[in-house]
Amino acid sequence: MDNEQSEKRTGTTLGDPIVITEDVKKWFGDFQALKGVTATVREREVVVIIGPSGSGKSTYIRCINRLEAHQEGTIIVDGIELTNDIKNIEKIRSEVGMVFQQFNLFPHLTVLDNITLAPQWVRKEPKEEAEQFGMGLLERVGIPEQADKYPGQLSGGQQQRVAIARSLAMKPRIMLFDEPTSALDPEMIKEVLDVMKELALDGMTMMVVTHEMGFAREVADRVMFFDYGTIVEEGTPEHFFTNPQHDRTKLFLSQIL
Amino acid sequence: MADAIVLPDDLEQAPEPPPKGAGIWLRDNMFSTPASGVMSVVSVGLVLVAYRGLLGFLFNPARRWDAVTFNMKLLMVQAYPQDEMWRVWLTVGIIFALLAASFAIWRIGGNTEPRIVGKVLMAMGTFFVLGGLLGPFTSGSDVPDNAPAWISEGRIWWLAIGALLLLGGYALRAFTGERAKEAMIPIMGLIMLGMVIGVAIIWLVDVPVPGKIVDGEVITSGAEAAGVRAPQVKVFRPVSETTTLPWTVIALVSALSYIVFRLLRGRGLDEVIKKTFTTLWVLAFPVLVLVLLRKPTWDWGEGARVYLAGFIVFAVLGSVLLWWSAKPNVGEVARVVAAFVLVLAFASLFIQMPFVWRFMLFAIGIFALAAPSFGGDGSKGFIGVWVGTVTLIAFFSFTINTVSGVDVPGSFFLGGLSLTIVLAFTSIVLSLPLGIILALGRTSTMPIFRLLSTVYIEIVRGVPLITWLLIAFLMLPVALPEGIEIGSVLRAIGAMTFFSAAYLAENVRGGLQSIQVGQREASRALGMSTIQTIVFITLPQALRAVIPALVGQVIAIFKDTSLVTIVGLFDFLHIARQIIPAQSQPFSFLGSVKETLIFTALIYWLFTFTFSRISLRLEKKLGVGER
Numbered sequence: 001m002d003n004e005q006s007e008k009r010t011g012t013t014l015g016d017p018i019v020i021t022e023d024v025k026k027w028f029g030d031f032q033a034l035k036g037v038t039a040t041v042r043e044r045e046v047v048v049i050i051g052p053s054g055s056g057k058s059t060y061i062r063c064i065n066r067l068e069a070h071q072e073g074t075i076i077v078d079g080i081e082l083t084n085d086i087k088n089i090e091k092i093r094s095e096v097g098m099v100f101q102q103f104n105l106f107p108h109l110t111v112l113d114n115i116t117l118a119p120q121w122v123r124k125e126p127k128e129e130a131e132q133f134g135m136g137l138l139e140r141v142g143i144p145e146q147a148d149k150y151p152g153q154l155s156g157g158q159q160q161r162v163a164i165a166r167s168l169a170m171k172p173r174i175m176l177f178d179e180p181t182s183a184l185d186p187e188m189i190k191e192v193l194d195v196m197k198e199l200a201l202d203g204m205t206m207m208v209v210t211h212e213m214g215f216a217r218e219v220a221d222r223v224m225f226f227d228y229g230t231i232v233e234e235g236t237p238e239h240f241f242t243n244p245q246h247d248r249t250k251l252f253l254s255q256i257l
Numbered sequence: 258m259a260d261a262i263v264l265p266d267d268l269e270q271a272p273e274p275p276p277k278g279a280g281i282w283l284r285d286n287m288f289s290t291p292a293s294g295v296m297s298v299v300s301v302g303l304v305l306v307a308y309r310g311l312l313g314f315l316f317n318p319a320r321r322w323d324a325v326t327f328n329m330k331l332l333m334v335q336a337y338p339q340d341e342m343w344r345v346w347l348t349v350g351i352i353f354a355l356l357a358a359s360f361a362i363w364r365i366g367g368n369t370e371p372r373i374v375g376k377v378l379m380a381m382g383t384f385f386v387l388g389g390l391l392g393p394f395t396s397g398s399d400v401p402d403n404a405p406a407w408i409s410e411g412r413i414w415w416l417a418i419g420a421l422l423l424l425g426g427y428a429l430r431a432f433t434g435e436r437a438k439e440a441m442i443p444i445m446g447l448i449m450l451g452m453v454i455g456v457a458i459i460w461l462v463d464v465p466v467p468g469k470i471v472d473g474e475v476i477t478s479g480a481e482a483a484g485v486r487a488p489q490v491k492v493f494r495p496v497s498e499t500t501t502l503p504w505t506v507i508a509l510v511s512a513l514s515y516i517v518f519r520l521l522r523g524r525g526l527d528e529v530i531k532k533t534f535t536t537l538w539v540l541a542f543p544v545l546v547l548v549l550l551r552k553p554t555w556d557w558g559e560g561a562r563v564y565l566a567g568f569i570v571f572a573v574l575g576s577v578l579l580w581w582s583a584k585p586n587v588g589e590v591a592r593v594v595a596a597f598v599l600v601l602a603f604a605s606l607f608i609q610m611p612f613v614w615r616f617m618l619f620a621i622g623i624f625a626l627a628a629p630s631f632g633g634d635g636s637k638g639f640i641g642v643w644v645g646t647v648t649l650i651a652f653f654s655f656t657i658n659t660v661s662g663v664d665v666p667g668s669f670f671l672g673g674l675s676l677t678i679v680l681a682f683t684s685i686v687l688s689l690p691l692g693i694i695l696a697l698g699r700t701s702t703m704p705i706f707r708l709l710s711t712v713y714i715e716i717v718r719g720v721p722l723i724t725w726l727l728i729a730f731l732m733l734p735v736a737l738p739e740g741i742e743i744g745s746v747l748r749a750i751g752a753m754t755f756f757s758a759a760y761l762a763e764n765v766r767g768g769l770q771s772i773q774v775g776q777r778e779a780s781r782a783l784g785m786s787t788i789q790t791i792v793f794i795t796l797p798q799a800l801r802a803v804i805p806a807l808v809g810q811v812i813a814i815f816k817d818t819s820l821v822t823i824v825g826l827f828d829f830l831h832i833a834r835q836i837i838p839a840q841s842q843p844f845s846f847l848g849s850v851k852e853t854l855i856f857t858a859l860i861y862w863l864f865t866f867t868f869s870r871i872s873l874r875l876e877k878k879l880g881v882g883e884r
Contacts, residue, residue, distance in 0.1 A: 067778050087589070094784030104779035108797050108879075117793060118783035121631070124585055163779075170783060 012203040014221070015043025018174060019064060019207070024073035026059055026229075033059045035229040036073065041174075044203045048216040048237075051226030052252060057209045060226065061176045064207070065096040078173060094122050097167030101179040103159045105151035111138070111162050112147040115169045123170065130169070137165040141195050157188030161195055168199075175199065177208040213257060217241055225249050305391065308384075312392040315855075316411070323465040324849040325856045328837050329500070332856070335672025335827055336665045344552065345675075346503045348545045350510055355534070355541060357511040360445060361518035362530055365874070368441035375429030378422050385419030445515065452508045459501050463493035467844035489844060542686070543653060546679055551670055552662040560655050563611045568651035571617040575647060576640045578621065582628035583639060595625035613654040617647060630788045669746045672827035674860065680746070680828065681815040684753040688814070689807075691754065692761025693800075697791060699762065700769050710762070717759035723820055725752040730824040749821045757814045764806040768799030801879050808872035812865045833857040 019041040026034040033056045041047050049057045062068040063075060066082050066089050075082045077092050106114050115134035119125045125133075138144040141161040143154075151159055160180055167175060177196065181189045193215050200206055200219045210216065216223050216237055223240040225233045225248070233246045241257075244250050287297035314320070325332070334345055360366055389412050432440070468477040468490050475492050521530065547553070578598075582591035599622035605615045624643050631639050663670040671679060698710030717725075729752040733743065743751070772795050780790040800807070822831035833853035840846045 065782055067782060090784050090786060093782055096782075098779075098782040100775060100779060100782075102773075102775050104773075104775035106776065106779070106794055106798075108801065118780075118785055121789055121793070122784040166783070 012044045012201075014045050017041070018043045018078055018205055020074075020076040021060075021064070022074045024060070024063060024070045024075060026056075026063060026068060026070045033229050034063070034070065037229075037231060038073075039224065039231060039234075041205065041207060043173075043205050045221050046200045046204075046206045046219055047208070047222050047224060048220040049207065049209045049224045049226060050211065050213075050216065050252075051232075055226040056229035057224075057226040058178050059229075061098075061178060061207050061209055064174075064176060065093050065098055067098075090122075094118075094170055095172055096174045096176060097170060097172035098176045099160070099163050099167055099178065099180045101182050103151070103156075103163045103183070105159055105163055105166070107151050110148050110150055111143075111154070114151065114162060115166045118166070119169050134165070134169055137168050138162075140168075140198075141165045142191070155188060156184045157191045160184065160188075160192045164192075164195055164199070174205045174207070177206065177210065179209050179211070181210065181212055211256065213241070225252065227252070305387070308387060309391040312388055314851075316392065321465075321846060321849040321852055323467045323844075324837055324840075324846040324852050326464045327467050327844060328832075328840070328846070328853075331836065332673045332829065332832055332853075334675045335832065336667070337671070337675075338664050341552070341663060344549050346507070348549055350503075350507045351541070351545060353507050353511045354514040355537060357515040358518045359534060359538070360448075361515050361522060362527075362534055364522075366444035366448070368443050369447075371429045371432045371440060371442055374442055374447070375426040375432070378426030379430065380426075382419045382422030382424075382426055385415050385422060387419075389413075389415030389419055449512055449515075452512065456505050456508050459504055465493055467846075468492040469844070542682060543649075547653060547656045550663075550675075551656075553656050553659040554662040555655070555659050564613060564651045564655040567611065567614050567617055568647055571614075571621060571647050572644050575617075575621045575624065575643055578625055579628045579640050579643055582625050583631070587629070591629050592626060595622055595628070598622040598625055613650065616650055616654065620646060620650060627788065630786055631792075667827065668744065669826070673832050674829045676746070676827065677815075677818050677829040680750060680753065680818040680821060680826075683750050684757060684814050684818075685811050687750070687754040688756075688758040688761055691758035693765055693796070695758060695762035696765035696769060696799075697796075699766055714759045714762050717756060718763070722753070722756050722817055723823055725756050726820060726824050728752070745824065745826060749824065749826060753814060753817065757810060757817075760810050760813075761807065764803045764810060765799060767806065768801075768803035769795060771802050772798050804872055804876050804879070808868055812868050815864060815868070816861060829860070830857055 017040045019039075021040075022038050024034050024037045025032065035056075037056075037060055039047075049061065051057045059068055063070045063082075064077060066075075069084075070082075078095055080088050080092055082089065082092065105111075106117070109117065112131060112134055115137060116127070116130040119130040119133070120127060123130075135144060135147060138147055141164055143158050143161055146154055146158060146162070151162065154162065164175075164180075180196070181192050184192065189212070193212060196206070196208070196215070197219050208215070208220075218237075220237050222234060223237050224231050225240070225244075225246070227248050233240070233244060233249045240249075241253070244253060288294040330337075330342075334342075337345060392412065392415065466477050468475040470476075470490055475490065477492055518530070578594070581587060582595065598618065602615065602618035602622050605618050621643070624639075624646070628639065661670045669676065695710045695714060698706045699714065701707050701710075726749060729748040730745070733748060737743070776794055776798065777790060780794045785793070818828055819830040821828050822835070827836070833856065834850060837846055837853050838848055838850040
């Protein structure tokens with residue numbers, strides 16, 4: 001990547017490469033979901049991944065914290081190569097936060113317990129410390145008053161904000177977002193995107209699979225367009241939305257914009 | 258544009274539902290179509306006929322209810338020595354006091370509307386009135402000379418009580434509207450009222466007891482009547498003199514316990530009290546049964562040599578091992594060491610040593626294996642759990658391995674309902690963890706674990722419980738190495754535990770499979786290990802989801818305990834069905850099996866009905882089905 005690009009749109013500067021994927025291939029049975037994906041993400045960079053459904057974009061970011069195991073190629077996260085070694089995987093997972101389309105909050109725990117569970121048992125933080133930090137995160141996502149409620153009592157947007165806080169509680173170096181707003185009612189999408197935008201401004205490294213083109217235009221440092229299990233085109237949002245090169249990209253953008 | 262929309266500032270009231278008369282209710286609910294009319298008439302007719310038959314059976318002068326009342330102690334605790342009966346009463350008292358306190362602490366109960374209480378009262382009143390009208394009450398020459406007035410004048414009494422209940426119920430039901438919303442009736446108050454009525458009944462109401470006429474005088478006590486050849490009669494006395502006072506004291510203590518903990522609520526002690534009572538409940542059953550009721554004759558020398566020594570060694574060395582294993586930087590080495598300890602535990606099976614030491618070796622191996630997952634800041638708590646566990650192991654194996662000081666004729670110190678409860682409760686408590694492990698095994702990705710669990714479940718479920726009981730009694734003694742003997746009650750508990758664990762495992766597996774894959778993914782994405790994901794995420798949700806099935810299994814085990822009669826244990830049903838109908842001394846109850854069976858059915862039903870009510874409450878409280 002060129003040095004001229006290191007000046008971020010969000011104001012922070014890009015650092016060293018933190019996620020390196022090289023020729024990553026992945027099959028589900030006979031179906032090849034990823035056909036050799038090569039990309040590098042640098043510290044503090046915000047990468048937005050778009051593409052039609054079934055294009056492999058979700059599979060790709062799920063490979064980065066090994067919720068899916070890739071079969072060929074290499075993935076290096078924060079200097080550690082992802083292999084079958086379970087210790088490496090758990091180490092990487094505690095460095096990489098993930099936010100899911102369906103929130104996947106733990107319904108039997110209160111909001112605060114959702115947030116403090118992993119720091120206590122994975123990071124071995126004392127309970128008071130974890131709770132203090134967790135309350136801070138809830139304030140950051142704007143819902144400290146919901147701490148003692150259960151996820152089922154919150155709206156979709158609030159749940160997704162809790163899910164973001166839960167990931168942040170592990171003090172991750174990278175955040176992965178797998179279509180974070182796709183399951184939300186339209187009036188709740190903005191509150192989640194605002195939280196994500198703030199996170200980007202704070203310098204978090206983010207990989208976001210989304211259909212929110214506004215977010216991509218405003219926040220992304222780089223946009224990747226996935227189709228048929230490979231990166232068809234990538235570039236800055238300006239380049240991407242104003243001057244796409246590839247026919248597939250043009251067609252996709254014409255359909256959704 | 259928002260201000261262009263005018264929102265109505267007061268909402269319209271929903272219209273009052275039109276008042277419903279009895280005629281309209283009947284038309285809507287019983288005679289809406291010709292078919293439903295026929296079905297209503299037929300089913301009401303059947304209920305009335307069955308009710309009349311039941312009353313006729315219950316109040317037939319030929320019924321020997323004194324077979325139940327006279328043998329109440331036999332039915333409850335079999336031949337428990339009379340001068341040790343305080344142990345039984347103390348046990349019952351402690352359980353009631355604990356229950357009452359827990360009602361206050363965990364806010365069980367709450368309030369109910371007068372309307373609902375009224376409904377229940379009216380339903381009861383209807384049954385009394387119907388009984389008064391339908392009951393084939395004896396009159397004239399059928400009445401035995403010494404029967405109390407309420408049998409011959411029963412009809413009037415039934416009608417009077419029924420009318421009273423109906424009136425009270427109607428008054429409460431009519432009490433609706435705004436005022437009724439404020440006048441909620443606390444359920445706890447109703448329970449206390451029930452207790453007062455219960456105590457009043459055992460003081461005031463006469464029940465039949467057997468007696469003999471000697472020189473024109475009626476003798477009712479068994480000891481005095483023994484050997485006296487005289488015609489046997491039925492007389493009526495208040496509930497056995499020995500139980501009136503204990504029950505009164507228990508009722509008072511329970512009420513007191515409720516009031517004390519109700520007053521203590523919300524004074525900053527709630528957390529401490531809850532923790533204390535959880536511990537008390539966990540300890541209550543083993544301590545009450547093994548120590549208070551069983552009255553072990555401890556051999557303190559042996560206790561110090563084997564159990565105290567084992568406790569000290571394992572508590573100290575185990576804590577050091579766990580503290581080391583839980584340190585964040587030790588990692589994989591800790592698991593290797595834990596595996597080595599488990600190998601040692603298996604090796605100990607081939608070396609002469611007290612059984613309890615082997616048991617402790619296995620326990621520390623398992624704890625050490627789990628330590629890296631649950632250590633960290635929680636490692637203090639984890640070591641605490643270990644010391645607690647090793648204390649319990651040492652104490653209870655010491656207690657079990659001493660002879661019971663209760664002087665009873667049979668091999669076990671309890672019989673009747675108390676044996677049934679001990680069998681059921683122990684099997685349930687032991688089979689739950691085993692069932693969970695089997696369920697995890699069957700859903701596990703480890704092939705050996707999965708295969709073993711599947712084979713176990715399929716074999717155990719495929720053979721009837723009676724067969725397993727017979728195997729435990731006839732074949733196990735042959736298979737065991739010489740010198741090891743397992744008591745008959747333990748063998749029955751073992752058979753029932755292993756049997757019900759297989760069923761519980763399938764229930765829990767259903768729960769595990771109902772959990773969305775996203776839960777596991779979210780947990781793994783947070784860096785939690787497989788075992789942490791199971792303990793904190795999947796298992797709690799799985800157990801919640803299958804509470805109804807688990808309670809069903811608990812009820813099944815409770816009722817299945819009656820099968821132990823086949824291997825010669827004196828459980829509740831065995832005493833009711835075999836022992837009492839064969840009694841001829843001091844009073845003859847030959848053939849009075851109908852009465853005892855009705856009584857056992859009632860008691861079994863009371864227990865199982867309570868279980869299912871508790872399960873309903875638990876479901877509501879834990880929010881099953883509202884994700």
